[in-house]
Amino acid sequence: MDIAPDGSSAPVDVAQSVPNKGLATGSIGIAGATAMGLASTAPVFSLAATIGFVAAIAGVKAPACMLIAFIPMLFTAYAYRELNAVIPDCGTTFTWATKAFGPHAGWMGGWAVAVTGIVFLGNAAEVTGQYLFQILGLTELVDNQFAVASVGVVFILVMAYIAYRGINLAAWTQMVLVALQYLALALLAVAAFGAVYLTKSNPESLMPELSWFNPVGMQLGDFIEATLLCLFIYWGWDAILAINEETKDPKRTPGRAALIATVILLVGYLSVTTAMIAYAGLGDTGTGLNNPAIQNDVFNAIALPLIGPWGTQFILIVTLLSAAASAQTTILPTARGTLAMATYRALPQQFARVHPKYMTPGFSTFVTCAIGLSYYVVMSIISDSVLQDTILSVSLAIAFYYALTGFSCVWYFRHEIFSSSKAFTVKFLLPLLGALMLAFAFIASSIQMFSPDYTGTDFWGIGSVFIIGFGSLAFGVLVMLAWQLRQPEFFRGETLRKDTPVLAPD
Numbered sequence: 001m002d003i004a005p006d007g008s009s010a011p012v013d014v015a016q017s018v019p020n021k022g023l024a025t026g027s028i029g030i031a032g033a034t035a036m037g038l039a040s041t042a043p044v045f046s047l048a049a050t051i052g053f054v055a056a057i058a059g060v061k062a063p064a065c066m067l068i069a070f071i072p073m074l075f076t077a078y079a080y081r082e083l084n085a086v087i088p089d090c091g092t093t094f095t096w097a098t099k100a101f102g103p104h105a106g107w108m109g110g111w112a113v114a115v116t117g118i119v120f121l122g123n124a125a126e127v128t129g130q131y132l133f134q135i136l137g138l139t140e141l142v143d144n145q146f147a148v149a150s151v152g153v154v155f156i157l158v159m160a161y162i163a164y165r166g167i168n169l170a171a172w173t174q175m176v177l178v179a180l181q182y183l184a185l186a187l188l189a190v191a192a193f194g195a196v197y198l199t200k201s202n203p204e205s206l207m208p209e210l211s212w213f214n215p216v217g218m219q220l221g222d223f224i225e226a227t228l229l230c231l232f233i234y235w236g237w238d239a240i241l242a243i244n245e246e247t248k249d250p251k252r253t254p255g256r257a258a259l260i261a262t263v264i265l266l267v268g269y270l271s272v273t274t275a276m277i278a279y280a281g282l283g284d285t286g287t288g289l290n291n292p293a294i295q296n297d298v299f300n301a302i303a304l305p306l307i308g309p310w311g312t313q314f315i316l317i318v319t320l321l322s323a324a325a326s327a328q329t330t331i332l333p334t335a336r337g338t339l340a341m342a343t344y345r346a347l348p349q350q351f352a353r354v355h356p357k358y359m360t361p362g363f364s365t366f367v368t369c370a371i372g373l374s375y376y377v378v379m380s381i382i383s384d385s386v387l388q389d390t391i392l393s394v395s396l397a398i399a400f401y402y403a404l405t406g407f408s409c410v411w412y413f414r415h416e417i418f419s420s421s422k423a424f425t426v427k428f429l430l431p432l433l434g435a436l437m438l439a440f441a442f443i444a445s446s447i448q449m450f451s452p453d454y455t456g457t458d459f460w461g462i463g464s465v466f467i468i469g470f471g472s473l474a475f476g477v478l479v480m481l482a483w484q485l486r487q488p489e490f491f492r493g494e495t496l497r498k499d500t501p502v503l504a505p506d
Contacts, residue, residue: 021090021245021339021340021343021352021354023090023167023245023246023336023339023354023359023360023361025245025246025250026246026247026248027167027168027171027246027247027248028167028168028171028243028246028247028248028253029247029248029253030247030253030256030257030260031175032171032172032174032175033171033240033243033247033253033254033257034240034257034260034261034264035171035174035175035178036170036171036174036239036240036243036257036329036332037236037237037238037239037240037257037258037261037262037329038178038181038182038237038261038264038265039174039177039178039181039236039239039322039325039326039328039329040235040236040237040238040239040326040329040330040333041233041234041235041236041237041265041326042124042236042322042323042325042326043181043182043185043265043268043269043322044181044184044185044299044315044318044319044322045127045319045322045323045326046233046322047185047233047269047272047273047298047299048297048298048299048300048319049296049297050229050230050233051272051273051276051277051289051298052289052291052294052295052296052298053229053295054066054226054229054230054273055276055277055282055289055290056289056290056295057222057225057226057229058218058222058223058226059282060206060209060211060212060277060282061212061214061215061217061218061223061226062212062226062230062273062277063212063213063270063273063274063277064212064213064214064215064218065215065223065226065227065229065230066230066266066269066270066273067213067266067270068215068223068227068230069227069228069230069231069233069234070234070262070265070266070269071434071437072231072402072433072434072437072438072441073231073234073237073262073402073434074259074262074263074266074430074434075406075430075431075433075434075437076402076405076406076431076434076435076438077237077255077258077259077262078259078409078426078430078431078434079405079406079408079409079410079430079431079434079435080092080238080241080254080255080258080405080409081254081255081256081258081259081426082255082409082413082426082427082431083096083405083408083409083412084241084244084250084251084254084255085251085252085255086251087099088244088245088250088251088254089244089245089340090242090243090244090245090246090336090337090339090340091110091336091337091339091340091341091343091344092113092238092241092242092244092333092337092340092405093106093109093110093112093113093337093401093404093405093408094106094107094109094110094113094337094340094341094346095340095344095496096109096405096408096409096412097109097404097405097408098344098496098497099408099412099496099497099498099500100407100408100409100411100412100498101407101408101411102493103346103490103491103492103493103496104480104491105404105408106346106496107341107346107476107480107490107491108400108404108473108476108477108480109400109401109404109405109408110337110338110340110341110346111473111476111479111480112397112398112400112401112404112473112476113333113334113337113397113401114334114337114338114368115394115397115472115473115476116235116330116334116394116397116398116401117330117331117333117334117337117368117372118334118368118371118372118375119372119375119390119391119393119394119397119472120326120327120330120372120391120394121156121327121330121331121368121369121372121373121376122372122373122375122376122379122380122390122391123323123391124152124155124156124323124324124326124327124330125149125152125153125155125156125327125373125376126148126149126152126376126380127152127319127320127323128151128152128155128156128320128323128324128327129147129148129149129150129151129152129155130142130148131316131317131319131320131323132151132155132320133147133148133151134300134316135313135316135317135320145380145381146380148380149376149377149380152376153373153376153377155324155327156324156327156369156372156373157369157373158324159324159325159327159328159331160327160328160331160365160366160369162328163328163331163332163335163360163365164355164358164360164362164365164366165358165360166358166359166360167243167246167332167359167360170328170332173325173328174325174328174329177321177322177324177325178325180318180321181318181321181322181325182268183318184314184315184318184319185268185271185272187307187311187314187315188272188275188276188299188302188303188306188307188315189271189272189275191306191307191311192275192276192278192279192280192302192306193275193278193279195279195306196208196275196278196279201305202279202280202281202287202305204280204281204283204286204287204288205278205279205280205281206277206278206281206282207278208274208277208278212274212277213270224444225448228395228441228444228445228448230269231395231441232395232398233269234262234265234269235395235398236326236329236330237258237261237262237265238258238333238402239329239330239332239333240254240257240258240261241254241255241258241333242332242333242336242337243332243333243336245336276289276298276302277289279302279306280298280302287301287302287305299315299319300312300315300316300319303315331365331368331369334364334368335360335361335364335365335368336361336364338351338361338364338367338368339351339352339354339361339364342364344490344495344496344500345487345489345490345494345495346483346490346495346496347483350363350367351363351364351367375390389457389464389465389468390468392449392454392465392469393449393465393466393468393469393472394469395441395445395469396442396445396446396449396469396470396472396473397469397472397473399438399439399441399442399445400442400473402434402435402438403434403435403436403438403439403442404435405435406431406432406434406435406436406438407431407432407435409427409431409435410427410428410431410432410435412498413427413428414428446466446469446470449463449465449466449469450462450463450466451463454466
């Protein structure tokens, strides 16, 4: 017996009568959706933690790597847009891959999305805790794992509560935080270019050249390594699509917002990366980007000579807010993904609960948050190196579900691709190229992570990052098979198939 929409037991065909999920439809416009996507990437924190390492590998060609890394993300954004236009379901990759390739592929896509969200919460908690102590001048607590974890957990719980209280509150919060982040990035970029072209205050500065945006001349290995680093700082814009059922035009707004967000990210990343290399130079002392002492947090080191102590404090505050904001926009899609999976009987029904007043998936929100924070706390206690390896391993799950989405688009629309040149381009060519690039990124990253030298930690001679990354996906296969034995309806195609009606309103 199945559960009918009114809660009674009745023999219903779930694939034809799945109830509306109960989310707050028509709540978010294109500005709010775009802000969600931008916030999910944590632009300030991502750049601060990445520019130094990319510059150490690529030198002045770092902007070229940022530009090339953008291409598969843009192509994948087209796949998201086209699939969302006909299937505006908050399950995104889970729902689309199920309709394209069947329940097992879809379930693994949903699992990969959940893994990235859960693991990233630990990274966000760590960053917020560390930066709060820097802002308060309590530097002796920055390396105190218990203190950092305690503060980080509180921050994440606050952001989870905001997400729980309603999508509108979450959207307004993100618009404010995104505005602050881009104000900070603009401040740094303008100050850096001003120092290079006007005051010439740093003798190590370099004059920007167009050749910086051309990868020709790089060693192939360096190019791949640097581009992979850049690729994953674009991750997160797809959070826009997970709130598609709550937008004012679910078939159009999320796709448009995704394309807008990726372009804004490109412009911001290119501008700031170029500005930082031009001002700081590539020296291995002081503010030089090859200085190992500053590579973990370039902005904090460069801000003081550029914009003074008050400006530096502002950058620290915004970096903290950047991590906190990305935590919230990570919780939102993860909770909605598990909500969709539960709605179609691919997860326990508790995950499909929606608060009647706030119209948010409260159970999914807090369970996701609890699992992520519990994992973070346990890893913090066991080993900080294992925690960092876990965070690095997430790139495999990201590449997996992005590539799966691209391939799903190609296969789902395979009968339409020759109907017009536009259909061929946006439903086949661009999604296919994006999926192939991300599949290559998955393989190349796996090869790098397999080596014990990747982070210096290994088990049985195999890099721990590879073991954790592959292991998390393999564990998903075991969970899927166990759930299939307990609740086989989804895997028999009874609850979600290609002809299952869309549950979002027109």
